[in-house]
Amino acid sequence: MSNDQVVVHVEDLHKYFGDLEVVRGVNIEVHLGEVVVMFGRSGAGKSTVLRCINFLEDPTSGVIEVDGIRLEGGGHRTRAKREQIRQLRIRTGMVFQQFNLFPQLTTLENVMEGPITVKHMPEEQARGLALTFLDRVGLAEKANQYPIRLSGGQQQRVAIARALAMEPKVMLFDEPTSALDPELIGEVLGAMKTLATEMHMTMIVVTHEMGFAREVADRMMFFNEGVILEEGPPEHMFQHTRFPETRKFLDAVL
């Protein structure tokens, strides 16, 4: 599934929260169409790295490059930088652990919101686009429902559609199933798998769902204490780990 084109480039990323260094020099290259799974203990820095990619967190230092937009961490958010960050965000789609759908809009309106407001797409066109993506995640019949009427799994799938509607170059998933009841996890993972296999979407996923990783990931990265301790394709991760910490974590999780 990989291609030579690098979509996301993270160079020497450091992030401090106060005195605590949570990310201690992380380097990542993600190619077009790749599915990368980041896993590890809480506090190991994986979510922070993900949120630095679209600048929801401000990197203390390091360089983030997405689809040609190259930004340095640190420094002040000048107006010019804010606009660049915005452009970067338009090219990334994010799916949150808490779904974060807009409650005052229907499902369809949620999905349409990005294209209309941010890309100034005409309403009719946006509607068509949104319905397509809703259908892709299997929720076309819920188009006129409000989010509060949907189950957690359904809401998360709508959130995926909402991010997809922006037609991003890369999708970022921040523990997308951690807030779901067990029986609902499957439908969300299923939608994500569809993204990977049918749409060949470039994806960076932070998750504990090892089954999904084994099936769908092209590459897995184990985070430990702010650095990527080990990375490699799933077979490597599950059979031939080099570091005892990796083994220990996997044994605990599986």
Added chain:
Amino acid sequence: MASEQTGVGTVRPPAAPGRPPTARQRVESLVLSIPYRVKLVVVWIAIFVILAIGFAAVGFDTDWMLEHLWFIVKGAWVVLFVALISIVAATVLALLGALGRLSKNPVAYGVSGFYTSFFRGTPLIVQLFLIYLGLPQIGIALREPYRSWFVLSAITAGMVGLSLNYGAYMTEIFRAGIQSVSHGQYEAADALGMTYKQKMQRVVLPQALRVVIPPVGNEFIAMMKDVALIAILGQDVFWSDPFRRANIVGTQDFRNLEAYVMAAGVFWILTAIFTFFQRRLETKVGKGYVRGVDARTRWFGGGGGDRGVGRPTAGIAVHDPSSAIEQVKQTQDHE
């Protein structure tokens, strides 16, 4: 009979099957079967009847009342007009104030802090005098035409005062409303690539406004009553509310009790009407947020604009917007 001999501390047995109920028991079960609401209405009617009899006994001049009733009632439109304009202005001020209180910009934060502190920390009546009598003094140093900008008519000074005063109190309401929008909403908007303005307009404020509307409704009801304070500035008869009208005719005819009772009645009816609509508004607006509609009305269900005094907090739910507002309103009156 056995039932007749029950003494203190023993329970009278219910009518045993087969035995005919006593008259007393029949009355008792009849009373119990009347719905609660009906009994409540009866109590209210009884209170009014007693008051009416009392007033008649002390020689209430009902003829005088009828003669001047229409004059006093006519003031109701002033209450509505002034309160409506002032609440709209106050809402604009509150929104700006709230954004200021949440801003990282020191100028915005400082100015809004000064504004809310002053207008919440001084009595409304003092503010009215400051605007009506104090402003012209400032204007004296200036030349025409600017000088006359500082000279407001009594009713305009009243509206400006009410707007500034209520805007300051409502700033807290709006701030809590904006903050009640969960952080995740901001992040989702950011992640889509929205600008600050788009984020506020499309995501944050629509949610904040829904949370804020019920308290604003209560503020409106409170404001209607505060319109009476404008009388202290001596506005023209045309712009006089029921209180001032009652003040005028009651004083000159020495019929104060009759006059003020009528004025009170007009205000009471006005607030009752709007409280009724307020309750319906609260249930309607609550629908998108709480699955059980009752929860919301219980928290907000005090009408008449108490400004949050003495309302019970039904626990703090993490993601529930209404309780954040409740907390703020509890602290409001202590500052």
Added chain:
Amino acid sequence: MRKRRLFALVALFASLMLVGAACAEDEPAGGGGDGSPTDGAGEPANLLEQIEADGVLRVATDPKYPPQSSYNEATGTWEGFDIDVATEIATRLGVDIEWKTPTWNVLTAGRWSDRWDLSVGSMTITEERAEVLNFSEPYYFTPAGLAVQAGSDITSIDQLAGKTIGVCGACTYEFYLNRSLNIPNYEIEYVVPEDVTLKTYDTDTTAIQDLVLGRIDAAMSAVPTLTGAIDSGSEIELLGEPVFYEPLAAAADTDASLDSQPFIDRVSEIIEEMHSDGTLTELSNTWYGEDLTTQQAAA
């Protein structure tokens, strides 16, 4: 779309606000022109010229002070002795009249900010007030007196020692009881005992009502006001003779942006005419049942 409806609502409210604000404004004299006294090109040089140019005289009156001034809401008009005097003055000036209703202590303090032109409100000429107001010739003289509850134990003025007397605030009666009353060209004899407690009210009628309720022992006010209260059923009675006679005049603001002295001089002229042609006497008889328009010494 939702946006359009919201915008329409906002526009509606905004226009409502602007309309309300505009309607509610008093126009200052002549709509606020340049205040410097130039004489050329038809600019009014003083208040009198301004009023004549506008054709309107704005008079301040206390709306609840019968029989001087009261509001008849059945007809929507003002009635009373002061009302009639003011109306006559306006007629003789050749202008229309517009009524304003500020509170009494705002009137006596001056600095009216051009909100109205003239006060015809039975205001006593005092030296302190003359510093901030330009007074006209007196148009009548009213006896000031005391009243007690009907059937009270107090039967003479010296029995008021140690009692509570109600007066309207910032009125000459308050100054009298405080022994600080200064009426030009008039010798005041203080006959009320010095140790009395004062209770001030926004207006005389409120004080009288408290007297009826027994919250105070006596009230001091203009005798016509007291008799007016008695006539409309208040259970009080006059106590002793009037204690002084006060000259009551019309007043204009010394602080008005246009010079008000020529105006008040003209008003004085008119009042003198009204004295000599008997108009004032006629009005006084109508409203007070006696002629109060000539100066009397204290009894």
